[in-house]
Amino acid sequence: ISLPEMASLEGLGSPSSSQTNKKTIGHRGIDPTGETTYKKTTSSALKGAIQLGIAHTVGSLSQKPERDVLMQDFEVVESIFFPSEGSNLTPGHHHGDFRFKTYAPIAFRYFREMFGIRPDDYLYSLCNEPLIELSNSGASGSLFYVSSDDEFIIKTVQHKEAEFLQKLLPGYFMNLNQNKRTLLPKFYGLYCVQSGGKNIRIVVMNNLLPRAVPMHLKYDLKGSTYKRRASPKERNKSLPTYKDLDFIQDLPDGLLLENDHYNALCKTIQRDCLLLQSFKIMDYSLLMGVHSVDRAGEEASTAVHDHRRAQGQKALYCTAMEAIQGEAKGKTPPQSNESLGGIPARNSKGERLLIFIGIIDILQSYRKMCVFSKITLLQDTVSVHRPGFYADRFQKFMCNTVFRKMSLKTSPSKKIRAGVVSAVRKANTAVSGQSHQPQPLDAPSSANVIQTNAEQTHTDQDTTRLSNSSAVSLTSETEKPGDGGRKLKTVTVK
Amino acid sequence: ISLPEMASLEGLGSPSSSQTNKKTIGHRGIDPTGETTYKKTTSSALKGAIQLGIAHTVGSLSQKPERDVLMQDFEVVESIFFPSEGSNLTPGHHHGDFRFKTYAPIAFRYFREMFGIRPDDYLYSLCNEPLIELSNSGASGSLFYVSSDDEFIIKTVQHKEAEFLQKLLPGYFMNLNQNKRTLLPKFYGLYCVQSGGKNIRIVVMNNLLPRAVPMHLKYDLKGSTYKRRASPKERNKSLPTYKDLDFIQDLPDGLLLENDHYNALCKTIQRDCLLLQSFKIMDYSLLMGVHSVDRAGEEASTAVHDHRRAQGQKALYCTAMEAIQGEAKGKTPPQSNESLGGIPARNSKGERLLIFIGIIDILQSYRKMCVFSKITLLQDTVSVHRPGFYADRFQKFMCNTVFRKMSLKTSPSKKIRAGVVSAVRKANTAVSGQSHQPQPLDAPSSANVIQTNAEQTHTDQDTTRLSNSSAVSLTSETEKPGDGGRKLKTVTVK
Numbered sequence: 001i002s003l004p005e006m007a008s009l010e011g012l013g014s015p016s017s018s019q020t021n022k023k024t025i026g027h028r029g030i031d032p033t034g035e036t037t038y039k040k041t042t043s044s045a046l047k048g049a050i051q052l053g054i055a056h057t058v059g060s061l062s063q064k065p066e067r068d069v070l071m072q073d074f075e076v077v078e079s080i081f082f083p084s085e086g087s088n089l090t091p092g093h094h095h096g097d098f099r100f101k102t103y104a105p106i107a108f109r110y111f112r113e114m115f116g117i118r119p120d121d122y123l124y125s126l127c128n129e130p131l132i133e134l135s136n137s138g139a140s141g142s143l144f145y146v147s148s149d150d151e152f153i154i155k156t157v158q159h160k161e162a163e164f165l166q167k168l169l170p171g172y173f174m175n176l177n178q179n180k181r182t183l184l185p186k187f188y189g190l191y192c193v194q195s196g197g198k199n200i201r202i203v204v205m206n207n208l209l210p211r212a213v214p215m216h217l218k219y220d221l222k223g224s225t226y227k228r229r230a231s232p233k234e235r236n237k238s239l240p241t242y243k244d245l246d247f248i249q250d251l252p253d254g255l256l257l258e259n260d261h262y263n264a265l266c267k268t269i270q271r272d273c274l275l276l277q278s279f280k281i282m283d284y285s286l287l288m289g290v291h292s293v294d295r296a297g298e299e300a301s302t303a304v305h306d307h308r309r310a311q312g313q314k315a316l317y318c319t320a321m322e323a324i325q326g327e328a329k330g331k332t333p334p335q336s337n338e339s340l341g342g343i344p345a346r347n348s349k350g351e352r353l354l355i356f357i358g359i360i361d362i363l364q365s366y367r368k369m370c371v372f373s374k375i376t377l378l379q380d381t382v383s384v385h386r387p388g389f390y391a392d393r394f395q396k397f398m399c400n401t402v403f404r405k406m407s408l409k410t411s412p413s414k415k416i417r418a419g420v421v422s423a424v425r426k427a428n429t430a431v432s433g434q435s436h437q438p439q440p441l442d443a444p445s446s447a448n449v450i451q452t453n454a455e456q457t458h459t460d461q462d463t464t465r466l467s468n469s470s471a472v473s474l475t476s477e478t479e480k481p482g483d484g485g486r487k488l489k490t491v492t493v494k
Numbered sequence: 495i496s497l498p499e500m501a502s503l504e505g506l507g508s509p510s511s512s513q514t515n516k517k518t519i520g521h522r523g524i525d526p527t528g529e530t531t532y533k534k535t536t537s538s539a540l541k542g543a544i545q546l547g548i549a550h551t552v553g554s555l556s557q558k559p560e561r562d563v564l565m566q567d568f569e570v571v572e573s574i575f576f577p578s579e580g581s582n583l584t585p586g587h588h589h590g591d592f593r594f595k596t597y598a599p600i601a602f603r604y605f606r607e608m609f610g611i612r613p614d615d616y617l618y619s620l621c622n623e624p625l626i627e628l629s630n631s632g633a634s635g636s637l638f639y640v641s642s643d644d645e646f647i648i649k650t651v652q653h654k655e656a657e658f659l660q661k662l663l664p665g666y667f668m669n670l671n672q673n674k675r676t677l678l679p680k681f682y683g684l685y686c687v688q689s690g691g692k693n694i695r696i697v698v699m700n701n702l703l704p705r706a707v708p709m710h711l712k713y714d715l716k717g718s719t720y721k722r723r724a725s726p727k728e729r730n731k732s733l734p735t736y737k738d739l740d741f742i743q744d745l746p747d748g749l750l751l752e753n754d755h756y757n758a759l760c761k762t763i764q765r766d767c768l769l770l771q772s773f774k775i776m777d778y779s780l781l782m783g784v785h786s787v788d789r790a791g792e793e794a795s796t797a798v799h800d801h802r803r804a805q806g807q808k809a810l811y812c813t814a815m816e817a818i819q820g821e822a823k824g825k826t827p828p829q830s831n832e833s834l835g836g837i838p839a840r841n842s843k844g845e846r847l848l849i850f851i852g853i854i855d856i857l858q859s860y861r862k863m864c865v866f867s868k869i870t871l872l873q874d875t876v877s878v879h880r881p882g883f884y885a886d887r888f889q890k891f892m893c894n895t896v897f898r899k900m901s902l903k904t905s906p907s908k909k910i911r912a913g914v915v916s917a918v919r920k921a922n923t924a925v926s927g928q929s930h931q932p933q934p935l936d937a938p939s940s941a942n943v944i945q946t947n948a949e950q951t952h953t954d955q956d957t958t959r960l961s962n963s964s965a966v967s968l969t970s971e972t973e974k975p976g977d978g979g980r981k982l983k984t985v986t987v988k
Contacts, residue, residue, distance in 0.1 A: 068672040068765065070772040071665040110672075170664055171565040177671040178562040271562065278564040 026141020027156070036133060038143045038156055039198045045095040046200060047131045047145065049193045050154065052082055052093060053100030054204075055127040057191075061105055062119050073106040074169040098195035103162070107169055108189050114176055115186055115206075122188070125151050126204070140364075150210040152188065154202050161363040162201040165190055168279060168363075175275055181268045183286075183323050183359045184275070208287055208320075208358040213340050214296060215239060215289035215356070219247055222285050223390075223397030247402065253348035254404040255290075255355060261343055262406075264324040266399040272359055273391035281362050282390040286398060289356040291342055320357045346406065520635020521650070530627060532637045532650055533692045539589040540694060541625045541639065543687045544648065546576055546587060547594030548698075549621040551685075555599055556613050567600040568663040592689035597656070601663055602683045608670055609680055609700075616682070619645050620698070634858075644704040646682065648696050655857040656695040659684055662773060662857075669769055675762045677780075677817050677853045678769070702781055702814075702852040707834050708790060709733060709783035709850070713741055716779050717884075717891030741896065747842035748898040749784075749849060755837055756900075758818040760893040766853055767885035775856050776884040780892060783850040785836055814851045840900070 024030060029037045036043040057078065079101045086092030102108075112122060129148035145154040157165070165187065175182065186206040193200045209215060219242045222228060228244035242250070257265065269286075276284060319341025342354030518524060523531045530537040551572065573595045580586030596602075606616060623642035639648040651659070659681065669676065680700040687694045703709060713736045716722065722738035736744070751759065763780075770778060813835025836848030 067768070069668060070769065071668065072772060170668075174563060174565065174664075174667060274561070275564065278566060 028141045028143055036143065039200055041193075041195065041198065041200060043133055043143065045195075046143070046193060047133075048093060048095045049082070049098050049100065049195070050145075050191070050202060051127045051131070052091070052095075053080070053098075053102075053191060053193065054189070055123060056080055056082075056090060056100065057102040057105060058119055058123045058127075061109055064106075067106075069107050069110045069173065071170065074104050074166065074173075076104055076106065078102045078105050096195060098193055101192040101194065103166060103190040103192070104169055107173065108187070110173075111176065111186075112188050115188070117188065122152075125149050126154075146207055146211070150207055150212055153205045153207045155205065157201050157203050157363060159199065159201065162190060162192070162203070164363050165203065171275070171279060179271055179275075181264070181324055182272055182275075183268055183320075183357060184272050185358065185360060185362060203363075206358075208360070209289040209356055213289070213291050213342070213354075213356065216292045216295055217250075217290040218242065219288040219290075220285045220360075221247060221288065221397070221402060222283070223394040244397070251347060254402055255345045255347060255353065256404055256406045257343065257345050257355075258406055261324070261345075262399075262403055265343065265403060266395070268324045269359075269395050269398050273395045276359075276362060277387045277391040280387045282387050283364060284359050284362045284394075286394075286402075287358055287360045288402075290345075291340070291354040291356065293352040293354060295351075320355060323358070345403075522635045522637055530637065533694055535687075535689065535692065535694060537627055537637065539689075540637070540687060541627075542587060542589045543576070543592050543594065543689065544625070544639075544685070544696060545621045546585070546589075547574075547596075547685060547687065548683070549617060550574055550576075550584060550594065551596040551599060552613055552617045552621075555603055558600075561600075563601050563604045563667065565664065568598050568660065568667075570598055570600065572596045572599050590689060592687055595686040595688065597660060597684040597686070598663055601667065602681070604667075605670065605680075606682050609682070611682065616646075619643050620648075640701055640705070644701055644706055647699045647701045649699065651695050651697050651857060653693065653695065656684060656686070656697070658857050659697065665769070665773060673765055673769075675758070675818055676766055676769075677762055677814075677851060678766050679852065679854060679856060697857075700852075702854070703783040703850055707783070707785050707836070707848075707850065710786045710789055711744075711784035712736065713782040713784075714779045714854075715741060715782065715891070715896060716777070717888040738891070745841060748896055749839045749841060749847065750898055750900045751837065751839050751849075753899055755818070755839075756893075756897055759837065759897060760889070762818045763889050763892050767889045770853075770856060771881045771885040774881045776881050777858060778853050778856045778888075780888075780896075781852055781854045782896075785834070785848040785850065787846040787848060789845075814849060817852070839897075 027039045029040070031037050031042060038046055057080070060080075079099055080089065081087070081097070081099050082090045082093065083097050084093055084095065109119075112119075125147040131145040131147060131154065134144040134146060143156045146152065147154075172187065175184070187203060188206070189204040191202050191204075193202070209218070218239055221244050223244065225244055225248075228246075230240050230242045230246055234240045234242075276282075320343050321341050324343065340354060342356050345353045345355050347353060521533045523534070525531050525536060532540055551574070554574075573593055574583065575581070575591070575593050576584045576587065577591050578587055578589065603613075606613075619641040625639040625641060625648065628638040628640060637650045640646065641648075666681065669678070681697060682700070683698040685696050685698075687696070703712070712733055715738050717738065719738055719742075722740075724734050724736045724740055728734045728736075770776075814837050815835050818837065834848060836850050839847045839849050841847060
């Protein structure tokens with residue numbers, strides 16, 4: 001039995017107005033007045049607690065002297081009690097007593113600083129303006145809020161996800177220092193609201209699809225074809241979240257990018273996948289919003305949106321364009337403004353598009369891995385794979401099927417017999433991992449592998465790992481012993 | 495019973511010429527021909543194996559594509575066998591079969607890159623020119639080599655020290671990314687030569703006291719006064735390594751620095767101490783070489799040395815001056831050249847000096863801590879302290895007693911009754927931790943402490959740590975509950 005893989009960011013972009021889309025899933029429910037609840041706490045009480053808690057923790061943090069982040073900072077949890085009658089440290093409120101916990105405050109302060117988010121802006125965006133609940137938050141049972149200025153997403157996460165994020169922090173720190181070009185989620189804070197014996201954990205992230213930019217298409221892509229089609233119910237929505245098979249059908253020629261953008265994007269995806277693989281993370285998605293410049297022109301609404309967008313996002317490296325180019329806003333203002341941070345692209349009809357992308361759902365790995373270890377390997381060989389296979393398939397799908405170089409023009413005759421069939425074939429090729437196309441960039445599969453002459457024996461040269469139970473093999477599974485007469489053998493990290 | 499604390503870098507600066515200073519200590523011995531041995535391996539065989547091994551590992555690393563360092567890279571160990579008859583991968587040699595292990599190759603490649611060491615230079619300095627054995631390597635039983643160009647020190651380390659360095663690597667990475675200003679050792683590589691069932695582990699580091707600069711005084715300082723006087727035997731050497739009590743006696747007014755240099759130096763020491771404390775490291779020393787510009791002028795030998803020095807060190811942030819200023823060479827060439835990388839200072843007589851410093855012996859903590867846990871606290875309350883106390887005392891001694899601001903002029907009348915007595919008193923004050931002098935910089939002691947109003951109870955606000963047995967308290971022990979009527983309470987990381 002496969003897990004239904006549904007984008008937890010579905011519906012992002014449409015603020016909660018109608019009650020019709022609300023569903024009771026997991027911890028998310030609806031109370032008799034029609035208000036959303038999470039673990040029986042009303043959304044308004046949760047919003048109130050989040051705003052009080054973040055305001056306090058950011059304020060108290062600003063009083064601490066700046067200092068370097070140390071290894072143990074990743075494990076610190078600060079906690080403050082908010083009695084409803086108020087205390088010397090906390091204001092009175094009408095939400096009932098609660099406790100607010102801040103995970104790794106010094107580390108996240110550093111991350112925010114790296115992303116160019118000033119404490120004042122963070123505080124103002126999250127605490128001084130109302131948080132907007134997003135309806136239709138998908139099948140994960142999470143609750144989503146967006147800040148009024150479109151800058152931040154707040155998402156409830158499960159206990160295991162919060163724990164997993166904490167474990168990721170050292171590696172996340174390392175990546176941030178080495179690699180500004182990343183499509184991974186930007187984590188700005190991890191908190192917990194504790195009240196009535198319930199723990200509600202939330203994470204603050206960047207907003208990939210700002211409401212200010214109208215999207216004409218939305219995809220959640222994994223590189224898998226198994227059950228990767230939007231349900232009829234999903235299709236009836238005003239902006240459905242389509243999936244891999246829908247993409248292959250609707251855009252058989254993919255999205256065409258300029259060479260430079262294509263290379264930057266694929267290199268970014270490759271590095272991100274290597275990192276995710278190193279953490280044994282799987283089942284992440286590429287969330288993609290497609291804005292049609294031409295259609296938007298017809299709708300004559302861009303002027304308003306441009307203005308709003310320009311005022312909106314303040315964080316660095318947060319637009320898709322910045323994420324793949326590793327350049328912060330301000331350096332290339334003309335382009336950024338023009339493209340609203342999206343990556344310019346065209347479909348095969350030549351329509352001008354802007355692509356907004358990011359990798360999402362990277363924290364659910366822990367939960368999924370539990371499932372993975374319980375059920376046997378045989379039951380689902382398509383949707384649940386080892387991280388290396390998942391990463392490999394993901395990046396091949398993105399860089400061969402979804403995104404293509406503009407210069408690679410398909411001849412009209414080919415185009416006719418192309419269509420769905422060839423695209424599905426391509427996707428299958430990617431899935432089976434037997435693609436022999438030369439990879440556009442240096443493959444990460446060889447990253448941790450020593451290539452030795454075939455005459456050498458294992459004992460002559462090997463790579464071992466000291467006492468680490470969670471060691472990860474970074475060898476690509478696509479590399480087969482009989483892979484040509486290269487007379488090379490791969491010795492992997494054991 | 496206290497541990498004899500002796501500088502393991504004693505005698506650094508004098509190449510092995512006379513056999514008279516050689517002693518059999520620990521694993522270090524002398525064979526019948528008079529050659530130094532380590533674990534019964536002759537020094538020449540060890541040098542040969544090191545040069546063959548490093549040449550191979552750097553070479554094979556350069557064939558691997560550049561990629562980001564991942565968390566698990568810190569735990570990788572690469573191994574290659576060198577049969578004396580040679581193999582497809584390795585040349586023949588006359589040292590007997592051995593195996594060469596490289597720890598965390600990708601991580602150290604990154605570190606070397608951060609320090610501006612090009613693979614070619616690393617290879618050339620270590621493998622193409624003879625390694626020079628340093629005689630008189632002190633009581634640690636370690637063997638020391640210096641590269642012909644004065645750039646690199648190779649030191650044998652014990653199993654526990656190598657293991658400890660491996661554990662430090664993630665934190666070392668973090669520090670390197672946040673803090674270019676550091677006096678901590680620069681670690682360029684960790685290797686192991688395995689032959690005849692013996693493991694000889696070596697670490698490659700920066701050379702603090704290049705032979706090219708003649709030192710007129712040398713100190714190993716810890717901030718302790720207990721048994722911190724050079725032995726009569728040590729004093730008879732041509733360049734003895736003096737200790738804390740010798741410093742207080744010989745230089746009662748300390749070393750006078752310009753304000754900017756003093757502030758930069760003390761801030762650097764403070765940050766380094768906080769990091770060492772966070773790793774529970776103790777018993778490190780400040781190694782200091784003092785070059786007298788005036789005396790060197792009399793000796794009329796600087797011209798030669800300048801030339802040699804200018805050609806020598808290539809690594810970035812490696813001179814004392816760069817270490818405290820966080821600026822790499824090239825940016826301020828006139829000053830660097832003039833001062834040979836040393837920090838300009840004066841003694842109370844106005845003599846012009848250049849100070850060469852670095853923090854050494856940070857890997858022995860593990861061994862010392864074992865001793866610490868076996869013997870009880872009572873036996874030695876001076877030399878063995880908790881890391882926080884050690885760090886605090888260390889930095890107070892350096893910033894109050896050893897280094898002083900030039901502008902703070904002592905009046906002549908005071909000078910007369912000052913001398914040894916007041917200096918010893920000062921040192922004792924630092925030792926007992928009761929100094930109430932305002933600290934020159936923001937104290938790291940308050941770094942991880944939340945200061946709350948005294949009316950608040952513990953349950954209202956606390957800072958907890960998740961499931962980490964090796965949690966470190968970063969609270970300074972000098973902070974006492976009855977420390978004035980500040981109405982502040984410190985709640986520490988539990």
